[in-house]
Amino acid sequence: MRSFTIRKWKGRILASSLTITDVEAGYGSVRVLHGVSITVEDGESVVLLGSNGNGKSTLIKCITGIVRPSAGAITLDVDGVTTDLVGMAPQDIVGLGIAMVPEGRRLFPALSVEENLVLGAFRKEARPMIAENLDFVFETFPRLKERRGQLAGSMSGGEQQMVAVARALMSNPKILLVDEPSVGLAPILVSQMIAKIKELKDQRAMTVLMAEQNFNQAIKIADRGYVIVHGEIAYEGATAEDLSNNDMIKEYYLGA
Amino acid sequence: MFTFDLLINAVAAGLMLGGFYAAVAIGLSITFGQLDIVNIAHPTFVILGSFVAFVINESFGIDPVLIGVVFMPIFYFLGMGLYQIYYVSFEKTGQESLSGLAFFFGLMFILEVLMILAFGVDYRLVSAAYIGETLHIGPLDLPLRMLIPAVAATLMTIAVVLYMSKTFMGKAIMAVSQDRLALQLMGADPIRVKRIALGIAIATAALAGALLIIIQPVEPSVGRLYIGRIFAIVVLGGMGSISGTFFAAILIGVVESFIATFYGPSWAPAVGFGILLLTLAIRPQGLFGRA
Ligand SMILES: Nc1ncnc2c1ncn2[C@@H]1O[C@H](COP(=O)(O)OP(=O)(O)O)[C@@H](O)[C@H]1O
Ligand SMILES: [Mg+2]
Numbered sequence: 001m002r003s004f005t006i007r008k009w010k011g012r013i014l015a016s017s018l019t020i021t022d023v024e025a026g027y028g029s030v031r032v033l034h035g036v037s038i039t040v041e042d043g044e045s046v047v048l049l050g051s052n053g054n055g056k057s058t059l060i061k062c063i064t065g066i067v068r069p070s071a072g073a074i075t076l077d078v079d080g081v082t083t084d085l086v087g088m089a090p091q092d093i094v095g096l097g098i099a100m101v102p103e104g105r106r107l108f109p110a111l112s113v114e115e116n117l118v119l120g121a122f123r124k125e126a127r128p129m130i131a132e133n134l135d136f137v138f139e140t141f142p143r144l145k146e147r148r149g150q151l152a153g154s155m156s157g158g159e160q161q162m163v164a165v166a167r168a169l170m171s172n173p174k175i176l177l178v179d180e181p182s183v184g185l186a187p188i189l190v191s192q193m194i195a196k197i198k199e200l201k202d203q204r205a206m207t208v209l210m211a212e213q214n215f216n217q218a219i220k221i222a223d224r225g226y227v228i229v230h231g232e233i234a235y236e237g238a239t240a241e242d243l244s245n246n247d248m249i250k251e252y253y254l255g256a
Numbered sequence: 257m258f259t260f261d262l263l264i265n266a267v268a269a270g271l272m273l274g275g276f277y278a279a280v281a282i283g284l285s286i287t288f289g290q291l292d293i294v295n296i297a298h299p300t301f302v303i304l305g306s307f308v309a310f311v312i313n314e315s316f317g318i319d320p321v322l323i324g325v326v327f328m329p330i331f332y333f334l335g336m337g338l339y340q341i342y343y344v345s346f347e348k349t350g351q352e353s354l355s356g357l358a359f360f361f362g363l364m365f366i367l368e369v370l371m372i373l374a375f376g377v378d379y380r381l382v383s384a385a386y387i388g389e390t391l392h393i394g395p396l397d398l399p400l401r402m403l404i405p406a407v408a409a410t411l412m413t414i415a416v417v418l419y420m421s422k423t424f425m426g427k428a429i430m431a432v433s434q435d436r437l438a439l440q441l442m443g444a445d446p447i448r449v450k451r452i453a454l455g456i457a458i459a460t461a462a463l464a465g466a467l468l469i470i471i472q473p474v475e476p477s478v479g480r481l482y483i484g485r486i487f488a489i490v491v492l493g494g495m496g497s498i499s500g501t502f503f504a505a506i507l508i509g510v511v512e513s514f515i516a517t518f519y520g521p522s523w524a525p526a527v528g529f530g531i532l533l534l535t536l537a538i539r540p541q542g543l544f545g546r547a
Contacts, residue, residue, distance in 0.1 A: 066437065090440040099441075106438040108431040110496065110546045115427055122424050123443030151546060171443060 015042045016078045016097065016174035016207050018063065023072035025062050032058045033231045035072070040175070040209045045201060047218040047225035048211040049249065055231040056211035057103050060179045063209075064100045065090040078174055095123050099173035103180045103211075105164040109153025113144055116152050116163055120170025129172055137166035140200065158189040165197065169204070176201070178210040182217055190217050197221060219244060258518070261395040266517040267510060268396055274509020275406030276471060278413055278502045279464035280482055281489040283457035285501035286416075289490050291453055292433045293342070294357050297364035299479030299486060301458055305331065305465020306380075306474040307371055313382040320382045321408055324466025328459040335458025338363075339451040364479075371476035379473035387470060405467035412463055413502045416456070420498055429453040430496065488528040492535055493544055500544025507531070507543075 018040040026032040032055045040046045050056050061067040063074055065088050074085040078097055085093050094100070099120075108116050117137060121130040138145035141162045147155065152163055161181055168176060178197060182190040198221045201208050212218035218225070225243050227235040237243035280302050287295040308327050309320040346352045346359060386400040420426035428449045431439050436446045468474060485508070493504030511531060512524040535543060 064441065066440075089445070090437070091443050091445045094441055094443040102438070102441065106435050106441070108434045108438065110434055111427070111431055115430070118424070119427050119431055119439070119442045119444075122428060126443075127424065167442075 015080070016076070017041050018175060018207075018209065019073075019075045019077070020059070020063070021073045021075075023059070023062055023069045023074065025058055025067050025069040025072075027067070031231070033062070033069070036228070036231065036233055037072075038226050038233065038236075040207055043205065043207055045198070045208040045210065045221045045223045047222040047243075048209065048228060049213070049215055049218060049225055049243070050211075050228035051213050054228050056213070056228055057179055058231075059228070060100065060103075060177050060209070060211055063093075063177060064098065065093045076175070094171065095125075097125070097172070097174040098177065099168035099171045099175070100177040101164045101168045101179065101181065103183060105160050107152040107160055107163055107167070109151065111152060112149050113152055113155070113163055114148040116167050117144070117148075117170050120167035121172075123171050126170060126172040130170070133170050133172060137169055140169075140196065141166055157184045158186070158193075161185060161189070161193055162196075165193070165200075169200065173206060175207045175209070178208065180211055180213065182212060182214045187217075190214065191220070194218070194220050215243075215249060262517060264395060265397060266513050268398060269402065269517075270510030270513030271506060272398070272402040272406040272509070273513055274506035275409040276402070276464075276467055277485070277489060277509050278505035279405065279409035279460065279467050281486045281493075281501050281505050282413055282416055282498060283460040283464065284486050285490045285493065285496075285498055286429070286453055286457040286460075288487070289493075289495045289497070289501065290429055290433060291450055293352075293450075293454070294360060295454075295457070296357065296360045296483060297367060298457070298461060299482045300364045300367045301331070301334075301461035302465040302468060302482070303371065303474060303476060303479040304367060305462040306469040307375055307465070307476075308462065309466035309469050310375075310380045310382055310474070313384075317383070319384055320466045320470050321404065321463075324408075324463035327462040327466075331462035332455040332459040335455035336451045338458065339454035342454075343447060343450070368476050368479075375476060377475055377477075379475045380469065381473045382466075382469050384470065401470050405470055408463065408467055410502075412460060413498070416460065417498050417502075419456070425449065425452060429456075485525065485528045488532045492528075492532050492542055494542030495545055497542070497544040497546065500542060504543055 020036060020038045023033055023036045036059055048056050048059065058067055062069050065085065069086055076083045076085055076096060083096060117134060121127055121133060143159060144162055144166055152160065181193050194217050210218060210221060219240055222240045222243060224239055225237050226233050227249060235246055235248055237246060243249055280299065284295060284298045287293045287298065305324060309323045312318055312323045313320050342359060346356045386404060389400045391398040391400060391403060420430060428439060428444045432446050432449045439446050489504045489508055490501055493500030508528045508531065512527050515527050516524045
């Protein structure tokens with residue numbers, strides 16, 4: 001299998017980071033995020049931990065423009081170009097090289113696996129690389145190659161999660177946002193999926209932000225992370241060890 | 257009396273009739289089947305295509321098929337504009353289901369009235385050298401006024417199927433009603449995708465209309481005769497399947513031709529719905545539906 005350990009892809013030095021500052025957001029009159037600030041530096045795997053309903057998905061949706069923050073800033077730095085993402089449409093944000101694996105996967109159920117993957121390469125920058133990216137994801141997930149003609153809606157949960165991750169990779173992203181890959185999957189499949197994402201991140205020199213409530217799974221990929229409680233960052237762990245040793249996390253996740 | 261000659265001529269006439277039905281149904285297959293837009297005015301755009309062919313053919317003697325093809329881009333922009341109005345007035349505010357239907361109903365009547373004001377209620381014809389000709393192959397009689405539209409419709413279907421399956425935009429059109437947000441996450445603007453799709457749908461009406469007026473004389477409200485049949489074809493073929501629509505159109509054409517030949521033409525229009533109901537009882541997703 002090909003391996004790219006230096007932070008280069010197709011000869012270009014890639015540098016990409018996200019900075020989220022004092023973001024407030026919600027739905028209608030319900031405030032969900034209260035002044036959230038996080039950063040994701042180039043090449044990092046950052047995890048956003050928090051149990052159900054604390055605002056993880058809302059924050060991810062703010063980054064991709066699905067939810068518009070009422071205050072605060074979200075900036076993307078790619079190869080020295082800084083873009084303010086607030087107010088941009090999701091398709092334009094995705095066009096800058098951010099891919100999102102949404103909670104619940106959101107495949108196109110009546111399209112085949114391959115058609116789903118091809119749509120992943122819709123953005124202009126990804127189109128010239130469609131053939132090699134398709135080879136790459138089929139190499140990564142051989143199961144999808146076998147099932148390329150099957151309707152996505154008729155696949156098992158684990159296979160659908162593979163399609164969702166593979167489809168995001170087809171857009172050749174610099175930053176990959178993954179929202180709760182563990183939902184609805186057996187623990188063994190979650191472990192495999194997280195290991196795969198970690199491997200992909202290294203191979204493709206991507207920057208990863210993953211929202212997850214399953215601490216024991218998320219910690220496997222984390223360089224560092226945040227804990228979000230009731231829409232506020234309650235703890236910031238500078239390393240995976242910090243996260244593991246933190247009392248609050250133990251209380252929340254490890255039943256200590 | 258049931259003879260071999262009668263049989264194969266009934267089949268041939270049905271295939272040609274079905275080919276023409278496909279030309280009218282393809283556009284609706286895109287709007288209704290792919291976009292979930294109940295464009296009840298589609299046959300009226302087909303009639304508009306017929307009158308464009310009539311006017312230009314009468315003034316300049318240009319071949320009606322050529323006129324249909326040349327007007328496809330103009331109808332494409334018409335369709336894009338139509339979607340924009342529909343989007344701003346209904347979809348944006350989430351009122352597309354009922355008010356949207358009323359919109360297309362209204363559009364149908366307005367277009368019809370405008371055409372009546374412009375052309376009157378008389379039946380109009382086009383002229384072309386081949387319209388009175390018939391190709392004889394053994395026992396087969398193939399009137400060119402049926403054969404040429406069928407061939408043109410088949411070519412148009414192939415072009416649309418290729419566009420849908422081979423281009424990014426075509427795939428996005430297939431996906432847009434399944435999950436609009438997910439499509440945005442692919443980097444596509446769903447409004448633009450739907451605008452292009454409705455543009456293509458209305459573009460097919462330009463050619464379908466030209467083909468119709470080659471087959472038979474046309475007056476402004478003749479489109480209404482086709483509404484039920486065309487919706488039946490789209491549902492029968494399977495929502496979202498363009499090639500399914502084509503085969504369903506052929507099937508309806510052949511069966512109608514059989515009924516007309518062996519039982520009498522008055523039964524033919526009921527056939528489409530009969531087949532539709534029968535199919536839906538056995539295969540709710542239609543003949544070629546995906547899910
Ligand atoms: N579309 C929505 N409309 C209204 N409230 C929502 C919506 N989505 C999420 N919420 C609310 O926002 C809060 C945070 O939800 P979410 O960001 O999905 O949390 P998490 O991903 O951490 O489980 C919850 O109280 C949830 O009920
Ligand atoms: Mg969530």
